[in-house]
Amino acid sequence: MQSSLYVSLSGQVARERRLATVAHNVANMNTAGFRATGIGFAAELGRTGDVVTAFASSGPEYISRRAGGVAKTDNALDLAVQGNGWFSVKNENGVAYTRDGRMRIAETGALETVTGSAVLDAGGAPIVLDPAAGAPQVAQDGMITQGGKQVSAIGLFEIDPGASLARAGGSAVVPSTAPAAILDFAKNGVLQGFVESSNVDPILEMTKMIALSREFEAINTSISLSETSLHEAIKTLASGA
Numbered sequence: 001m002q003s004s005l006y007v008s009l010s011g012q013v014a015r016e017r018r019l020a021t022v023a024h025n026v027a028n029m030n031t032a033g034f035r036a037t038g039i040g041f042a043a044e045l046g047r048t049g050d051v052v053t054a055f056a057s058s059g060p061e062y063i064s065r066r067a068g069g070v071a072k073t074d075n076a077l078d079l080a081v082q083g084n085g086w087f088s089v090k091n092e093n094g095v096a097y098t099r100d101g102r103m104r105i106a107e108t109g110a111l112e113t114v115t116g117s118a119v120l121d122a123g124g125a126p127i128v129l130d131p132a133a134g135a136p137q138v139a140q141d142g143m144i145t146q147g148g149k150q151v152s153a154i155g156l157f158e159i160d161p162g163a164s165l166a167r168a169g170g171s172a173v174v175p176s177t178a179p180a181a182i183l184d185f186a187k188n189g190v191l192q193g194f195v196e197s198s199n200v201d202p203i204l205e206m207t208k209m210i211a212l213s214r215e216f217e218a219i220n221t222s223i224s225l226s227e228t229s230l231h232e233a234i235k236t237l238a239s240g241a
Contacts, residue, residue, distance in 0.1 A: 015212050015219070021061070022209045025200045033100030033171035034198035036064045036205075063165040063173060068099070068199040070191065076135035077103045080196045083188030085156035086179065088124065089117035089172060095124070096168035097157060097179060099196050105131050111152075115170055122155035122181045140189035154190060156182040171198075 021037050028034040039061050070080050079101035081087065086097035102114045111119040111127040118126040122142070129136055133146040142154035157179035159165070165173040182188050 015216050019209065019212050019216075022205050022212065025205050026202065026209070029198050029200040029202050029205070031100075031171055031198050032102055033068065033098055033196050034200065035066075035099070035165075035171070035173065036198070036200045038062050038064060063167075064199055065159075065165075066199045068197040070194050070196050072194050074193045076137070076192060077105070078193055078195045079103060079138060079154070080191040080194035081156065081188070082140075082191055083182075084158055085182050085188045086159060086173075088120040088155045088157050088179075089113055090120055090126065091115075091117040091169070093168065094174075095120070096172035096174050097159065098170070098172040100171040101190075102195055105129055107131060111154075117172070120155050121153050124155070127152045127154065138190055138192040140191070141185045142190045156188060156190065158182050158188070 018039050021039050025036045028036075065084075079087075081099055081101065086099060087101060089096055089098055096117070098113070100113065103119060104112055104114060106112050109128045109131050111129055113119060121127050127144070129144065129151060130146055136151070137145045138154065139145075142156055143150055144152045144154065158181075159175045159179045160177050163175040163177040163179075165175055168174045
């Protein structure tokens with residue numbers, strides 16, 4: 001088979017994966033704190049006989065850390081992160097990090113995310129409040145007070161810029177290296193009564209989807225032309241035999 005068919009097929013596979021990623025981003029454009037996924041493209045060299053051929057390859061996935069917009073809700077249990085920090089949460093799969101600050105107080109007093117994960121303090125311990133003490137007040141440094149008394153502090157953590165991120169359900173991620181607790185709140189902090197939205201740009205993602213669809217169609221045309229050329233070559237060789 002002609003190497004051009006393999007090259008075209010590799011291009012289709014790479015773009016199909018990219019389309020799936022774009023669709024996933026669009027589906028989560030209204031998910032609080034969600035971080036868009038991107039894929040890099042690369043070329044892999046392969047030898048076909050004496051000829052070196054470049055095949056299209058989907059590069060590694062990455063999760064964008066760009067901040068999303070912040071919307072005011074005036075809900076005391078809605079928190080947004082200012083700066084590069086992340087909330088630390090714990091569920092049945094372990095500790096993860098999220099920018100989704102929509103929280104609730106369980107009947108036991110445990111501070112949880114809306115999906116039921118325990119919210120942790122700077123030391124990694126679950127935060128427990130008094131359900132009967134009314135709405136908590138949260139300061140910029142994460143300090144929580146109820147009834148005028150300091151009861152706990154929400155932990156903010158900074159993820160190393162070089163760490164890779166893996167999905168952990170919803171808007172949460174798990175970094176490849178352990179994050180460090182944020183102690184300097186000059187540029188980082190907690191904003192009460194606000195929620196951070198997804199960082200997905202719907203117009204950009206839809207533009208990508210249209211462009212990828214057209215590229216996919218162009219590759220299909222290229223494959224058809226290659227197959228036609230191959231069939232004609234076989235006919236010519238057969239008639240001359």
